[in-house]
Amino acid sequence: MISEPEQLLPGTRRALLHRIAVAQSEGRAPSLVAAVQRQGQVVWSGSRSCVDGHAPDGDTQFRIGSLTKTFTAVLVLRLRDEGLLNLDDPLEKHLPGTDVGDITVHQLLGHSAGLAAESPGPWWERTPGALRPELPDVLGEQTRMHVPGHRFHYSNPGYTLLGSLVEQVRGMSWEQALRNEILEPLGMHRTSLQPEAPHAGGWAVHPWADVMLPEPAEDLGLMAPAGQLWSTTNDLLRFAAFLMEGDDRVLCADSVEEMRKPSAPTGPGDWQSGYGLGLQLARDGDRTLFGHTGSLPGFLATLWISAEDDVAAVALTNTTAGLAIGEVAAELVGIVAEAEPRVPEPWRPLTESEVDTDLLALTGPWYWGTRANVLRLTPGGGLEIAPMRGAGRGARFVPGGDGTWTGLDGYYAGEILRVVRNDDGSVNHLDLGSFVFTREPYDPAAAVPGGVDASGWRGLGD
Template sequence: MPDLLQELLPEDLLPATRRALLHRLATGQAEGRTPSLVGAVVRAGRPVWTGARSMIEGHAPTPDVQYRIGSITKTFTAVMVLRLRDEGLLDLADPLEQHLPGTAAGRASIRELLSHAAGLSSETPGPWWERTPGSLRPELTDLLEEQPFRHPAGERFHYSNPGYALLGALVERLRGEPWGEVLRTEVLEPLGMTRTTLLPHAPHAGGFAVHPWADVMLPEPLTDTGAMAPAGQLWSTADDLCRWAAFLAHGHEKVLAPATVAEMRRPAAAPEGDWTASYGLGLQLLRRDGRLLVGHSGSMPGFGAGLWISEQDDVAAVTLTNTTAGPPCTAIAADLIATVAEREPRFPDPWRPLPEVDPELLALTGAWYWGPTALTLRLLPARELELVAVGGSARASRFVPEPDGAWTGLDGYYAGEPLRVVRYDDGTVSHLDIGSFVLTREPYAPADPTPGGVDPQGWQAY
């Protein structure tokens, strides 16, 4: 049987990189014992490589062949909910009951549902929804048991498929249209994702189970999950998922602003310590080999998928396979990212001077002191400020400007905290105030407004 590896895009990576990517797919398909495996890489927002491996002699699936993507569907549902939030139709702190009354999960907040922190059961009451038709669960009340909470809301992460079905029903209630139609008109069409659908459209792969102890296969049922669709129904292609990965990395003015997409990529509740896995608003977060990956895995009977993004490298990878239990799609996607990022590291953007500068902001730059701790304030594009420690591990942050003349912390300890420039009556700068922390131009100068005052004898030798 000939080697059936195929390259499906023009040369855009170095030959050695492309061969390494193809080799990873080949080993993934062989070791994972899957009928087919498709991989794709996106760099700087555009696809640069796609490859495939198939068991069928003389044929490998193209980037236009549909596969079922399972829980990657949840990322689409989250985007639709956040569109509602950005339009002012709901607040993430709202309880579900406020907008979708009559469910047993009404006290859970929308944010908790998005981040799997509502404490809801992982699955619906039987029979197992992934292999049975949605007609068995015609009503929303059929998605949950009478007492569906497994944990107190907000206490811990507990993955919930019914929770995302309820979010899809919330979209339907507020839009007045079926979830799938809202998805098509508000998300898929603006992004040009014409091959992402609720039900399969040819050409599409068939789903199979592979026997654990023999090289034989069994077809899996291709079910329409009905009301559970927002949790895992979608079919898509490598081409379309490359577009989706670019969107999740950079946003799109017609779908969701870059700032909101960035909000999705952050842990919904910042984990403590040296964490390896977390969850944002509809997106999984993983730390792997020193790299932070954001995206989602997906599986349904007969299929597996992975879509992962490394922001620091501006590289994303997609994997699609058509077996129930086979290649580790997340691990393979992570390896594709690492292959490109390490063999062809990202070039930094060229340094450029600011296009314009406000003299008053420029005058704020330079050394500042929080008591005896030295920091520097730098001016960034778009009137942003960056507070940086001079050695040591002092608190640092970036700040974005607000219409009232203050700034708000973007990250670090001061995330969400206000930074204000306090001036004397004559307009000159007295100090900076960051959520009651006073930063002055000298360390504990007698005339500075230091909380608690300064010893009148000043600095002394002992």
């Protein structure tokens, strides 16, 4: 049983407050609110404001922009898990008449469909959605910027198509599906399409003077699935907990884990970021983060999660530009993870029902040629193979039910591991995607491709 996380130390809380205070001051933001969650529980929150006594709290709504895309992606994956569509399906199969029907659902989710980044016509984020009443108005005439599937190219219209796909397959509005299938089950009662008091107003701050201008808050219409939502730090941390562990009422753990696997090639030289299925991926030093950023005129938002540290941070502000809110949220995660590292759970042995003596006999050293590897038994009848020393090709495997195991990750993801036995039932070797692993380096008794020199190992001749 996982114990409740301890409250943060005073020094950690001071560092978190200092970070957002510097961000609000130097970024010249009217207000900023942030919160941190560890092991699924909120352990810190803080805010700053230019108006004394009116700082926002965890219940104050801000517009979250493209964080909305993650919610849309969850709705699409629910349809996949229910067998109503496949991610490799062409869009035309479920949403005919778009003129881009050959692109796949997977490509839309991962921004590799090659569509334009923005909708044509007046700046869609600052104009009413009524100006774009139909999908052709959202897509425009020049829909193709790149060959589908060949590269990552962020596309807001792409997520409009996904929202329309949800409506077509579900037979209800995107808003109703969102409320029924995500917001209500997760208790996100302060997340909505339109602002609900208390909420922040959106502002533009002059780049060269300390003066402000109010920004419009338009209803985006068909573009809503790409960036419409308003939310709070409390609600977004509930969403973060779901993205960490899954929730069978919404989406299972395997599917939310699938969301954070890279889905499209990155651009040249871009090794620090990527995109999964509705989730942005980023490297912050040695730490891997997943979540999403968001911006609309008057607002900036970021949710970052570190699965390894079991820490999530959300930061929201009501300014159009000038504050690197993504960096702030990443640093909040780092402050907690580094100042108060996660305490691991106590080691516990497998239960008797989890121990298979035949599998236990397979554990230990195995050699691919002369490269030493170790095979370990994992819970649930799984196996894990890893280099005995240094980096190399390691992977986890799950049982296939037919005496084989399938790779989950790494070089051997999707590859099949088989035990090849002699006529007497003893193990000859392991076959992993055609590679032979033997108990001894180039074991002459095993079926090593190319054979083994009969004279055996030798030293340097005199």
